[in-house]
Amino acid sequence: MIDFHSHLDLYPNPTEVASICHKKGIYVLAVTTTPSAWIQSSKLAPSNSRIRTALGLHPQIAHLRKAELPLFDALVNDTKYVGEIGLDGGSEFSPYWNDQVEVFLYILKKCSHVGGRIMSIHSRRATTPVLNLIKDIPKSGTPVMHWYTGNKTELEFANSLGCWYSIGMPMLSTQKGLEIVRKMPPDMILTETDGPFSKILGKPAMPWDVEQTVNKLAPILGKSSQSTEQLLHDNLKRLVQNII
Numbered sequence: 001m002i003d004f005h006s007h008l009d010l011y012p013n014p015t016e017v018a019s020i021c022h023k024k025g026i027y028v029l030a031v032t033t034t035p036s037a038w039i040q041s042s043k044l045a046p047s048n049s050r051i052r053t054a055l056g057l058h059p060q061i062a063h064l065r066k067a068e069l070p071l072f073d074a075l076v077n078d079t080k081y082v083g084e085i086g087l088d089g090g091s092e093f094s095p096y097w098n099d100q101v102e103v104f105l106y107i108l109k110k111c112s113h114v115g116g117r118i119m120s121i122h123s124r125r126a127t128t129p130v131l132n133l134i135k136d137i138p139k140s141g142t143p144v145m146h147w148y149t150g151n152k153t154e155l156e157f158a159n160s161l162g163c164w165y166s167i168g169m170p171m172l173s174t175q176k177g178l179e180i181v182r183k184m185p186p187d188m189i190l191t192e193t194d195g196p197f198s199k200i201l202g203k204p205a206m207p208w209d210v211e212q213t214v215n216k217l218a219p220i221l222g223k224s225s226q227s228t229e230q231l232l233h234d235n236l237k238r239l240v241q242n243i244i
């Protein structure tokens with residue numbers, strides 16, 4: 001199982017959740033919302049576990065935490081994964097749009113300077129601006145669009161930039177989402193929960209809930225759940241093959 005976008009550090013009992021993930025052998029990308037959170041969050045992964053911790057600065061708090069960019073610089077050599085980063089075009093965050101762009105662009109440039117990173121990217125109501133910035137900094141690394149909500153034209157743009165997609169249950173629960181997922185290249189997809197923010201039946205989604213996502217994805221891909229799981233593992237292997 002693969003949960004490529006989990007806020008592991010934001011569960012009420014993160015150590016327990018990390019330990020269960022380790023026991024179940026789940027591949028988890030634990031994203032963080034600030035560089036300072038990365039320091040604690042990266043300690044959650046038991047040694048030899050399949051949990052990796054991404055260094056992030058969430059667009060919704062970019063204006064509050066941009067003073068942590070020097071800390072981002074200090075930590076970026078300690079990880080091959082960056083996220084959650086990106087832009088949020090929701091009206092509640094529009095007053096801080098310039099801060100969001102400044103932070104996202106700064107991070108993309110930094111990633112480029114250090115040889116590229118695998119990046120988990122937020123693009124709510126901001127797909128085109130996010131893709132334009134990725135295009136502007138082509139050596140920033142490998143973008144993995146988290147909870148992609150753009151349209152078909154934007155999907156073609158994203159594909160042309162080499163974007164990957166981490167797919168969660170909410171994307172498979174609307175007609176629009178399903179249509180987009182059907183158009184994604186099957187060899188560029190992974191699964192995610194975005195837990196504990198995303199909910200399943202009113203409860204925070206847990207990393208192992210990706211099993212449901214695999215089961216729902218299988219008929220869309222015309223595969224059994226088992227071959228879907230195999231495809232996702234092959235994809236993950238290919239994504240990280242240049243990463244030590």
Ligand code: MN
Nearest residue numbers: 005084194197
């Ligand atoms: Mn998230």
